[in-house]
Amino acid sequence: MTSDRTAPQRAVTAAVAGVGTSLFGKQPDLHPSQLVWRAVDEALRDAGVAPADLDAVYVGTVFGAPGVAQRALHAMGITSMPIITVENACASGTTALHEAVTAVELGRFHTVLAVGVEKMTDQFAGAIHPESTDIEGRTGLALPSLYAMAATRYQALYGVTDEDLASVAVKNHAHAVHNDRAQYRTPHTVEEVLASRMVADPLTLMQCCPIADGAAAAVVRPHRSGTEEVVVRSSVLRSGGLWDQRCAHVWGYELIRDTATAAFDLAGVGPTDLDVVECHDAFTIGEIVTTEAIGLAPEGQGAGLLRSGHTALGGPQPVNPSGGLLSRGHPLGATGLAQTAEITWQLRGEAGGRQVDGARLGLVETMGGGVAGVDGNACVMVVLERTTGVRA
């Protein structure tokens, strides 16, 4: 259920009936429509839904041109229904999912498509540049810098080493070897990660997610009681509050923690119940902070979790089996729905070489943006579960 309703009961449990993605990576020769077509076509087929069965579409994109997905959807015959594009920085795709889930739960719509798309190679050669008129643009506080400062403070507080940070990238690159839609599928050592070009000390290039093109989609409809399928146990969207820099937490921690608490409370589960997690590893420090903030490890012990293999494939709670943003790639608006696709495949046992055995409960977590002094534009978390029952 979603958290933002006044009404205490949800009328409907939402199911993720189908998912799809394009390939992720630098695909400068593809039109954004071609990315959307691949993701949406797969999601519709997977759900057994025709364009005419849809009641509404939510689109997630950050830098897409106005109507970027509508153009592609119209060409598929997805017209004459409400189509609304949403933006929430890196959490735009997850915001589209959240709005779709909420609409189904409240009975506003029956069958809703959520689709995310980003064509970044047209617009960015290197890092996303902040607006020149904003504080971040004037001072160089682009996102790599904000994450780097969080990393530096975190290292000072908890004795985390550069090698620990690099280990996140090593783990997620190792996972992506098994994901044939990922942008990078080559394993790397800690030494290689640390030897890559410095972007914002201590974050080297391979600790920063790459510029990517891609699309991903999910079909949401009411759960069919008694069938075995992937349902939404909770979906929570929060925007950040003031980041009080006097507090002990690095930037972003409190927003993620509070969103997680709400998502787990609504779902009636705890972090130890999770079998698999896709989270926002835009930068290596992000995954360490996030695993703590969602409660997989006590504060300051996220690196220990990593060292023990707890969050690697084969460990008890794999994090980012898809390769994450670091290796699958991070086409902003598509990411949240690619995470959703991964968790859905995992819960269905369809994840191939990266399958988490017996996964039944999974978490999607996406962090979006953040500006100077504010703890993130948005954090969205969705708890997904495979129900028992007859296979749909």
Place this chain on the structure above:
Amino acid sequence: MTSDRTAPQRAVTAAVAGVGTSLFGKQPDLHPSQLVWRAVDEALRDAGVAPADLDAVYVGTVFGAPGVAQRALHAMGITSMPIITVENACASGTTALHEAVTAVELGRFHTVLAVGVEKMTDQFAGAIHPESTDIEGRTGLALPSLYAMAATRYQALYGVTDEDLASVAVKNHAHAVHNDRAQYRTPHTVEEVLASRMVADPLTLMQCCPIADGAAAAVVRPHRSGTEEVVVRSSVLRSGGLWDQRCAHVWGYELIRDTATAAFDLAGVGPTDLDVVECHDAFTIGEIVTTEAIGLAPEGQGAGLLRSGHTALGGPQPVNPSGGLLSRGHPLGATGLAQTAEITWQLRGEAGGRQVDGARLGLVETMGGGVAGVDGNACVMVVLERTTGVRA
């Protein structure tokens, strides 16, 4: 009520409790936050609502940087609640209003802020340029061209003259003389409108809405039964279908007509019941087609409506008393909420020199985008009414 729900009853009637706008016009020296602050501060004061009373925010913008309004909202203490930016081309602000209204009607949120903002002078010297990789960009089918072709066909079908088209601009400029927030406040003659530079034959410069900077906002909460206030009788959002160019209607007509039919049916009123209308006069032909499509005049007789003074201030059904997009200006994401502010002021009797006497029922209509072959990205219509009861 909104049309897009499965559930037949609305739980709640939504009220527009407060509205606000910035000045509209070319304001290159202002930061987008300064525009947002002015609009939101006025809307909150008007509603008697503090930032902490809000449960959620929907933001409408088309070309705004990611988080453009969030930055401003955070600085006002509007944080730690869901903030979702929506885009639907020129109907982005009205889409934000529609999502806010629907959320209140469904009990998802209690008190919701809708805010629209656009800072266009930073980005556009002349017309908005289409994407170079899209059909429109390759063929020159920018929006002025699409509207010009509609105008040409319409003139051929119905004997409408260049003078008729120009009369829309003359009427709306005359209205804006009374609007001290409008971009252009100088009256113009038909001859002056026709003598202005040709943009896309037959549309001269003064028949095209100007590039503008601005913001507008509305606070939506449940109607307080028994009080006199502005309530939402219906809110409908539709995306365009295939434009079948073999049909008798010009581009956009069918989407507007179908949206109007749904909005009137839900509200239980008809077009003759309207006292005042704010509609999408991005180009002069737009207002003529729209007045027909919403049923103020039979098909092909919109120009006659204009010639008779029916839609001018002092006539029975004034259209665009604010000056409309042509004279108030068209900062894309702000427009729908500026229309909402105007209708709200009119229904409260607070519109000063442009007041429509005794206005009780009003319509907001916004048309968004459209690409080759599709009848518009979105059309949003909101029927507003002043209730009887004790003044709130």
